[in-house]
Amino acid sequence: MERWLAGEDVPLEQVAASVRAWVPFAADSPLYRLFATRIADDPALLGVLARIPSSPPINILFAAVQRLLSRDDALAAWYPRLAGDARPAEPAAYEAFRGFVLEREADVLAFGSRRTQTNEVRRCAVLMPVIAAALGERGWDGPVHAIDVGASAGLGLLMDTVAYRYDGTRIGASPLTLDCENRGAFDLPVAPPAFATRTGLDLAPVDATDPEQAAWLEALVWPEQTDRLERLRAAIALRASADITMVAGDAAVTLPAVAEALPPGPIVLWHSIALYQLPDDALDAVDDAVVAVAARRPLVRVAFEPQPGGGADLRVGLRPRETAPVALAHTHGVWIDRP
Numbered sequence: 001m002e003r004w005l006a007g008e009d010v011p012l013e014q015v016a017a018s019v020r021a022w023v024p025f026a027a028d029s030p031l032y033r034l035f036a037t038r039i040a041d042d043p044a045l046l047g048v049l050a051r052i053p054s055s056p057p058i059n060i061l062f063a064a065v066q067r068l069l070s071r072d073d074a075l076a077a078w079y080p081r082l083a084g085d086a087r088p089a090e091p092a093a094y095e096a097f098r099g100f101v102l103e104r105e106a107d108v109l110a111f112g113s114r115r116t117q118t119n120e121v122r123r124c125a126v127l128m129p130v131i132a133a134a135l136g137e138r139g140w141d142g143p144v145h146a147i148d149v150g151a152s153a154g155l156g157l158l159m160d161t162v163a164y165r166y167d168g169t170r171i172g173a174s175p176l177t178l179d180c181e182n183r184g185a186f187d188l189p190v191a192p193p194a195f196a197t198r199t200g201l202d203l204a205p206v207d208a209t210d211p212e213q214a215a216w217l218e219a220l221v222w223p224e225q226t227d228r229l230e231r232l233r234a235a236i237a238l239r240a241s242a243d244i245t246m247v248a249g250d251a252a253v254t255l256p257a258v259a260e261a262l263p264p265g266p267i268v269l270w271h272s273i274a275l276y277q278l279p280d281d282a283l284d285a286v287d288d289a290v291v292a293v294a295a296r297r298p299l300v301r302v303a304f305e306p307q308p309g310g311g312a313d314l315r316v317g318l319r320p321r322e323t324a325p326v327a328l329a330h331t332h333g334v335w336i337d338r339p
């Protein structure tokens with residue numbers, strides 16, 4: 001999606017082109033696909049999008065509407081999360097959506113500077129076996145210090161707290177169970193790795209204990225993804241009693257002091273769908289910081305990131321771009337497979 005400087009002067013053709021380019025990304029949401037397709041030919045709605053400064057504006061618009069929408073609004077009839085028996089995506093849905101946005105334009109634009117930081121706890125289900133194997137290979141049997149780079153709200157740091165179900169195999173016991181297809185028949189541990197400490201590094205940590213920030217995380221989940229919404233709510237509830245430290249700032253800058261301050265013991269550092277948008281020099285800076293920490297104490301790094309050719313993979317190594325993948329995985333943790 002192209003970026004633009006938000007304001008009255010943004011050419012609407014440019015906004016429309018960006019919306020059209022976004023439509024294929026909405027493959028999983030019939031409602032958003034319909035809305036985006038129609039918005040691209042609707043100057044009034046394109047005008048609203050042009051005044052949203054955060055990127056991508058279409059995601060912000062859709063999340064703002066979900067944040068504002070209540071069961072009593074006519075539009076709610078098409079949102080599965082609000083209407084048990086939601087109506088299918090149809091032209092009337094777009095008319096209701098359009099009416100809602102134009103009527104609540106000022107309220108929608110009030111969310112225009114929010115970030116589109118999502119946090120998908122199910123990614124733990126593909127990270128966990130890879131991390132367990134990496135720790136096992138190094139003979140690190142005891143609790144390790146966990147560091148999640150680009151942790152958002154820190155839900156990935158619940159990795160040792162949630163339960164897992166890989167096809168028929170259950171691991172752990174928890175109010176939250178993550179399902180994952182073990183397509184690659186990876187070895188599974190009898191229990192998730194134990195963490196001595198849990199630290200999340202993020203440019204702008206999300207405080208999921210703040211009801212408004214939690215509500216925004218929920219609003220970013222697409223309307224048809226009701227299972228994802230339930231998982232998010234369960235993870236936020238677990239997060240409330242988990243001992244997790246969040247550190248704000250660029251991980252390349254914050255990591256050295258964070259690692260230095262940890263008690264002795266090995267570190268497992270990972271990142272999931274977090275660093276792929278960084279330019280090469282910023283990635284180099286993160287790599288250099290990790291390598292410097294690893295020179296002083298035992299550290300293993302696991303990267304779970306989308307790849308330029310499509311799909312996402314997992315790599316174990318201090319400089320993941322120089323390392324071959326050990327697994328492929330669905331970006332939301334639905335399955336894990338061999339490369």
Ligand SMILES: C[S@@+](CC[C@H](N)C(=O)[O-])C[C@H]1O[C@@H](n2cnc3c(N)ncnc32)[C@H](O)[C@@H]1O
Binds near residue numbers: 250252
């Ligand atoms: C799409 S979210 C992914 C969150 C989480 N890892 C997950 O899997 O659900 C990416 C996060 O990475 C953070 N991020 C990006 N670059 C970063 C950097 N250089 N240092 C720290 N955090 C960064 C963003 O602020 C954002 O919260």
